[in-house]
Amino acid sequence: MPQPIMNPNYYNPQYRTPMYGQFMPQQEQFQSQQFMQQTQQNAVQMYGRIVPAQECIAPNEVPMDGNTAFFPKQDMSEIYAKSWGADGKIYTRLYKPVLEDNTNNLPHTAEKTKFDLSDEATEVFMKRFDELEQKIEQLKSSQSQRKSSQTQRKEDAE
Numbered sequence: 001m002p003q004p005i006m007n008p009n010y011y012n013p014q015y016r017t018p019m020y021g022q023f024m025p026q027q028e029q030f031q032s033q034q035f036m037q038q039t040q041q042n043a044v045q046m047y048g049r050i051v052p053a054q055e056c057i058a059p060n061e062v063p064m065d066g067n068t069a070f071f072p073k074q075d076m077s078e079i080y081a082k083s084w085g086a087d088g089k090i091y092t093r094l095y096k097p098v099l100e101d102n103t104n105n106l107p108h109t110a111e112k113t114k115f116d117l118s119d120e121a122t123e124v125f126m127k128r129f130d131e132l133e134q135k136i137e138q139l140k141s142s143q144s145q146r147k148s149s150q151t152q153r154k155e156d157a158e
Contacts, residue, residue: 045067046069046070047061047062047063047067047068047069047070048061048069048070048071048072049061049071050071050072050073050074051071051072051073051074051080052073052074053073054071054073054078054080054092057071057080057082059090061082062082062083062084062090063083063084064084066083066084067083068081068082068083069081069082069083076097077096077097078094078095078096079094079095079096080092080093080094080095081093081094081095
Protein backbone atom coordinates (compact mmCIF):
# COMPACT_ATOMS: atom_id res chain seq x y z
CA MET A 1 0.00 0.00 0.00
CA PRO A 2 1.50 3.32 -1.00
CA GLN A 3 2.30 5.91 1.65
CA PRO A 4 0.50 9.23 1.23
CA ILE A 5 2.68 12.22 0.46
CA MET A 6 2.68 14.72 3.30
CA ASN A 7 2.01 18.31 2.40
CA PRO A 8 3.19 20.69 5.18
CA ASN A 9 0.40 23.16 4.36
CA TYR A 10 -2.31 20.53 4.69
CA TYR A 11 -3.44 19.48 8.17
CA ASN A 12 -4.27 15.82 8.53
CA PRO A 13 -4.15 14.56 12.12
CA GLN A 14 -3.69 10.91 11.05
CA TYR A 15 -0.49 11.40 9.09
CA ARG A 16 1.01 14.49 10.64
CA THR A 17 4.26 14.05 12.48
CA PRO A 18 5.45 17.30 14.02
CA MET A 19 8.99 18.33 13.35
CA TYR A 20 10.74 19.99 16.25
CA GLY A 21 12.27 22.87 14.32
CA GLN A 22 9.07 23.59 12.41
CA PHE A 23 6.69 24.04 15.37
CA MET A 24 8.95 25.37 18.10
CA PRO A 25 8.80 29.09 17.11
CA GLN A 26 5.01 28.97 17.15
CA GLN A 27 5.03 27.32 20.57
CA GLU A 28 7.45 29.91 21.97
CA GLN A 29 5.32 32.70 20.57
CA PHE A 30 2.19 31.18 22.14
CA GLN A 31 3.92 30.79 25.52
CA SER A 32 5.24 34.36 25.53
CA GLN A 33 1.77 35.71 24.65
CA GLN A 34 0.26 33.65 27.44
CA PHE A 35 2.86 34.94 29.92
CA MET A 36 2.25 38.54 28.86
CA GLN A 37 -1.48 38.11 29.38
CA GLN A 38 -0.91 36.85 32.91
CA THR A 39 1.35 39.75 33.90
CA GLN A 40 -0.99 42.46 32.63
CA GLN A 41 -3.17 43.83 35.39
CA ASN A 42 -6.43 45.62 35.02
CA ALA A 43 -6.03 49.30 35.72
CA VAL A 44 -8.45 50.59 38.33
CA GLN A 45 -10.18 53.70 37.18
CA MET A 46 -11.33 56.24 39.73
CA TYR A 47 -13.76 58.95 38.84
CA GLY A 48 -13.76 62.45 40.27
CA ARG A 49 -11.62 65.54 40.71
CA ILE A 50 -10.59 68.10 43.32
CA VAL A 51 -13.32 70.69 43.86
CA PRO A 52 -13.49 73.99 45.76
CA ALA A 53 -17.04 73.26 47.00
CA GLN A 54 -19.77 70.63 46.64
CA GLU A 55 -21.83 72.97 44.46
CA CYS A 56 -19.13 72.77 41.74
CA ILE A 57 -19.88 69.10 41.02
CA ALA A 58 -22.05 68.66 37.93
CA PRO A 59 -24.41 65.65 37.67
CA ASN A 60 -22.73 64.49 34.46
CA GLU A 61 -19.46 63.98 36.42
CA VAL A 62 -21.06 61.11 38.36
CA PRO A 63 -20.68 57.85 36.38
CA MET A 64 -23.89 56.06 35.47
CA ASP A 65 -22.26 52.61 35.40
CA GLY A 66 -22.68 52.06 39.14
CA ASN A 67 -19.25 53.29 40.19
CA THR A 68 -18.72 55.98 42.79
CA ALA A 69 -16.96 59.25 42.01
CA PHE A 70 -14.80 60.88 44.68
CA PHE A 71 -14.47 64.64 44.96
CA PRO A 72 -11.99 65.82 47.61
CA LYS A 73 -12.33 69.44 48.66
CA GLN A 74 -9.31 71.65 47.91
CA ASP A 75 -8.51 72.21 51.59
CA MET A 76 -8.87 68.44 52.24
CA SER A 77 -11.48 69.08 54.92
CA GLU A 78 -14.09 66.87 53.22
CA ILE A 79 -14.42 64.19 50.55
CA TYR A 80 -17.69 63.83 48.66
CA ALA A 81 -18.50 60.36 47.31
CA LYS A 82 -21.30 60.53 44.75
CA SER A 83 -23.12 57.71 42.99
CA TRP A 84 -26.40 57.15 41.19
CA GLY A 85 -29.10 55.25 43.04
CA ALA A 86 -31.53 52.75 41.54
CA ASP A 87 -34.26 55.38 41.77
CA GLY A 88 -32.38 57.74 39.43
CA LYS A 89 -31.16 60.12 42.13
CA ILE A 90 -27.59 61.04 42.97
CA TYR A 91 -26.60 60.08 46.50
CA THR A 92 -23.77 61.85 48.31
CA ARG A 93 -21.72 60.45 51.17
CA LEU A 94 -19.57 62.89 53.09
CA TYR A 95 -16.24 61.83 54.61
CA LYS A 96 -14.45 64.08 57.10
CA PRO A 97 -11.05 63.49 58.69
CA VAL A 98 -10.83 62.73 62.39
CA LEU A 99 -8.58 65.33 63.98
CA GLU A 100 -6.92 64.48 67.27
CA ASP A 101 -6.52 67.34 69.76
CA ASN A 102 -3.75 65.65 71.68
CA THR A 103 -0.92 64.41 69.46
CA ASN A 104 0.80 62.31 72.16
CA ASN A 105 -2.19 60.33 73.34
CA LEU A 106 -1.03 57.31 75.27
CA PRO A 107 2.37 58.08 76.79
CA HIS A 108 1.46 61.61 77.83
CA THR A 109 -1.86 60.68 79.45
CA ALA A 110 -0.27 57.76 81.31
CA GLU A 111 2.36 60.04 82.82
CA LYS A 112 -0.22 62.68 83.55
CA THR A 113 -2.38 60.28 85.57
CA LYS A 114 0.62 59.41 87.75
CA PHE A 115 0.86 62.98 89.00
CA ASP A 116 -2.83 63.85 89.08
CA LEU A 117 -3.43 61.97 92.36
CA SER A 118 -3.75 64.21 95.36
CA ASP A 119 -1.54 63.74 98.39
CA GLU A 120 -4.52 62.53 100.42
CA ALA A 121 -5.32 59.79 97.90
CA THR A 122 -1.69 58.72 97.81
CA GLU A 123 -1.59 58.57 101.63
CA VAL A 124 -4.72 56.36 101.72
CA PHE A 125 -3.15 53.93 99.25
CA MET A 126 0.15 53.85 101.12
CA LYS A 127 -1.63 53.07 104.43
CA ARG A 128 -3.50 50.22 102.80
CA PHE A 129 -0.28 48.84 101.29
CA ASP A 130 1.37 48.99 104.72
CA GLU A 131 -1.54 47.08 106.29
CA LEU A 132 -1.34 44.41 103.60
CA GLU A 133 2.42 44.11 104.03
CA GLN A 134 1.99 43.57 107.79
CA LYS A 135 -0.62 40.86 107.22
CA ILE A 136 1.63 39.08 104.73
CA GLU A 137 4.53 39.17 107.20
CA GLN A 138 2.26 37.74 109.94
CA LEU A 139 1.21 34.89 107.66
CA LYS A 140 4.84 34.13 106.76
CA SER A 141 5.92 34.08 110.39
CA SER A 142 3.00 31.87 111.46
CA GLN A 143 3.79 29.39 108.68
CA SER A 144 7.47 29.27 109.57
CA GLN A 145 6.55 28.69 113.27
CA ARG A 146 4.28 25.80 112.28
CA LYS A 147 7.01 24.23 110.16
CA SER A 148 9.58 24.52 112.92
CA SER A 149 7.20 22.99 115.49
CA GLN A 150 6.43 20.12 113.10
CA THR A 151 10.12 19.40 112.51
CA GLN A 152 10.74 19.42 116.29
CA ARG A 153 7.94 16.89 116.84
CA LYS A 154 9.42 14.62 114.17
CA GLU A 155 12.85 14.81 115.78
CA ASP A 156 11.39 14.08 119.23
CA ALA A 157 9.46 11.09 117.87
CA GLU A 158 12.59 9.57 116.35
